[in-house]
Amino acid sequence: MDYETAEQKVKLFLAKEGKFFTRERKKILQEVIKTGDHFSADEMLLQMKSDNVDVSRATLYRALAQLVQAGVLSEADFGHGHAHYEVADEEEGNHGHIICKKCNKVVEIRDPELASLFSRLCAREGFEVDSFQLQLFGHCSDCK
Amino acid sequence: MDYETAEQKVKLFLAKEGKFFTRERKKILQEVIKTGDHFSADEMLLQMKSDNVDVSRATLYRALAQLVQAGVLSEADFGHGHAHYEVADEEEGNHGHIICKKCNKVVEIRDPELASLFSRLCAREGFEVDSFQLQLFGHCSDCK
DNA sequence: ATATCTGCAAATTGTTTGCTGACGA
DNA sequence: TCGTCAGCAAACAATTTGCAGATAT
Numbered sequence A, B: 001m002d003y004e005t006a007e008q009k010v011k012l013f014l015a016k017e018g019k020f021f022t023r024e025r026k027k028i029l030q031e032v033i034k035t036g037d038h039f040s041a042d043e044m045l046l047q048m049k050s051d052n053v054d055v056s057r058a059t060l061y062r063a064l065a066q067l068v069q070a071g072v073l074s075e076a077d078f079g080h081g082h083a084h085y086e087v088a089d090e091e092e093g094n095h096g097h098i099i100c101k102k103c104n105k106v107v108e109i110r111d112p113e114l115a116s117l118f119s120r121l122c123a124r125e126g127f128e129v130d131s132f133q134l135q136l137f138g139h140c141s142d143c144k
Numbered sequence C: 001a002t003a004t005c006t007g008c009a010a011a012t013t014g015t016t017t018g019c020t021g022a023c024g025a
Numbered sequence D: 001t002c003g004t005c006a007g008c009a010a011a012c013a014a015t016t017t018g019c020a021g022a023t024a025t
Helices: A003-016 A023-034 A041-050 A057-070 A112-125 B003-016 B023-034 B041-050 B057-070 B112-125
Strands: A073-077 A083-087 A096-100 A106-109 A128-139 B073-076 B084-087 B096-100 B106-109 B128-139
Touching: A003 A023, A003 A057, A023 A041, A023 A057, A023 A083, A041 A057, A041 A083, A057 A073, A057 A083, A073 A128, A096 B112, A106 B112, A112 A128, A112 B096, A112 B106, A112 B112, A112 B128, A128 B112, B003 B023, B003 B057, B023 B041, B023 B057, B023 B084, B041 B057, B057 B073, B057 B084, B073 B128, B112 B128
Parallel strands: A096 A128, B096 B128
Antiparallel strands: A073 A083, A096 A106, A128 B128, B073 B084, B096 B106
């Protein structure tokens, strides 16, 4: 997702909630979009520090939660004891991850079959699904 | 999984690690097997309290981690801020969950297509997968 | 006998919250 | 102007850990 698209989404969301697009939120959004990868709150703080962008931990956490709500970020748990974020897919459902238990490498899994299989399974249970989290744990080619 | 099977697995695992099958670990295993459902560490402590089984929180956490390693329990994160456990499936891959975002109801999703699709996707990335976690978030028939 | 265990309380980790002066519309 | 915000420090919840005496083999 490019910065412009993201900013539109965020502004729309904030406006709807009666909130402001402050300079801190903008700085955070820029840093977040700049990252092409998964990141934790701490990693983002480090990146910001190295870019001389100064925002408090509390503000970052508050902003990340908003970005998730705004649909700009998605959140995942790789079993490492803290949340991971990544820029959300622009269209349709999100994607899964394969995590190497040895070296912690993370690879994204995208396949149209995923969404279609999931919605079939959910319909069977009478659920209406709007997102999923899929983590596959194993060993990558280097570690097995 | 019945108690006997579980105890075998646990004893094997503990022996391999040079650890003991103590009375606390046995009490915990019994309570865990008794539960037919998902549970958190706190819920298990409550159940044990109501059964007059007395084990400290620290010992429970240590034992749960071993049971996961032994393959008797599996661990999942439903986004509620704490881990959930459930007795692991005896054969082949585990299963997923659909979680209602409104009422927190959790329904299990089992389908042979899951494992086969996942192993296909992983092979494509050169990974060898041994477990997965799948959470589908949405609204159940009562809440939508 | 000896290494592993338990329970306790204290420590850690990741994250959230209350407050006060600063900021955005 | 007036409500929202940022930063700080304190609060929190879930989980982990160090230690000293109890226990398993």
